[in-house]
Amino acid sequence: SFLLIPYFSDASRINGNVAGDSVIERNTADTEYTTSYSQIKNNKNLLDISQRFDVMSVLKNAGELEKNYVRSMQEYGTYVQQNYLEIPEEIKKTIKQLSCHVNKENSILYNIEEIQKFLKNNYQYTYRPGLTGQDKDPVNEFLTERKRGFCTQFASAAVFLFREAGIPARYVEGYKIRADQWRLGKAQVTDYEAHAWTEIYIEHIGWIPVEVTGRDTGESVYKHVEQEEKQRNAIVPNKKQFVTNVKKMFQMIPIVIILAVIFAFIKLLQKKRKWNQMTNKEKVLFYEKQLEKYAENGAKSRNNSNSMTSEIIEKARYSNKDITRHELNLVKRHLDLLKRKNRNVTKILTKLK
Structure with a gap:
């Protein structure tokens, strides 16, 4: 299983194995682990730092440790450019037809705000996005036809919009913890906080999260779903229905059983037909x-x-x-x-x- 850690954590102090460039695998049976991290309240500050970062000045005045770090980041930056800018041809054609004005000439901040605004104004958030149509790409269908989806659809679409703007991006799933959830230094995190978002790569900084869903997710949304399900499935029985003739009730039992078997068989056929399609x-x-x-x-x-x-x-x-x-x-x-x-x-x- 993977360890759940905050952004900008000190990975050197975590008892786990780094797998690839995105996750840390647990290598202990311990249920608790501690990590330190840097709190970034505004991603715009990171963009400002990256623009002012002078590699030559750092290499000129830095020690061997700092030089190795800069070289490693440069090598990883090359890897990112090679692996996180790919766009399927079908989706690339779709993006060209959209009214999302992103390109490599714009600043990173401009492209971020443009993509956030585009998704918020043109697509509807729903917690029941439905199944993808047969032989259809889920991201392409979301962008062109369905135009409504969950955080998963928003984040997936944003990945390719950022890549079209020349910004390396990837899809991420985790938990989104709000500031008001913290009590005395602790926060209770449940499945209600499960969320998907996009990460973009900023040179000399690393991967930073970008929220593109356009609305809050969490407990309020899921409680709404649960309440709706309860209302739909609620049955208010009529008391007179219980005052029935016992003889007639037993006469109906075989018919009910036969109908139940037929209904179950039909549902099974429908399920199998849907699966085959x-x-x-x-x-x-x-x-x-x-x-x-x-x-x-x-x-x-x-x-x-x-x-x-x-x-x-x-x-x-x-x-x-x-x-x-x-x-x-x-x-x-x-x-x-x-x-x-x-x-x-x-x-x-x-x-x-």
Whole structure:
């Protein structure tokens, strides 16, 4: 599992393994860990610092440690340029047709504000975005047809808008903690705070978060969903319905059972037909939600399986390339493995009670 840490944390003091350039893997069974971090209240200050940063002056007056740091950042900057500016051709064509005026000639701050304004004014936030259409790219459909989505859709679209402006960007998921959640130096974080946003890379600074959803997310949204579900499913029985003839009730039982079986069979056929109509991309994204559920329940699998599955899911999300049957089966086998492990854990816990 990955460690959840604030931005600009001191990674050297964290008991974990850095995986790639985006996450730190837990390498201990400890449930608590401590880290120090720098608090940045305004990202604009970081942009100002990056513009005033003079590499030659630093190298001229710095010690060997500082020089190595600058060289490392320069090498990583080259890596970022090579890996975080790619845009699928279909999405690139779509962006050209949008009224979002971003380009490489504008300042970074201008492009940030332009993208935030464009998404806020032209797209609607909803906690029920629905399924992506058959054979359609989810980001492309959000930008051109659906024009409504959750934080996931907003952040994914912003990644490619920033890249079109020549700004390296990537999609991030985590937790968004509000200032009013802190009490005596502690904040209680639940699934209500789960959120998705965009990170952009600023030379000499690193990755910084950019909020593009355009509205607050969190507990209020999810409580609204729960309340709506309760209202929809609420049944106010008529008391007279309970005063029925016992004989007639028993006569109806076989009919009710037959109807229930028929209804269940029809639902099964509809579900199977819908599944067969889904693309491999949609099936992978469906499996992703199941994987998240079992991961939350504590089921784990080997790192190489996790890595392959993550790569396939990223491909399904952002690439315009099709998901092969082999890749789909790999994700399915990973899910089946987590299900079996979850059942085994449940059995063990039951025996211990």
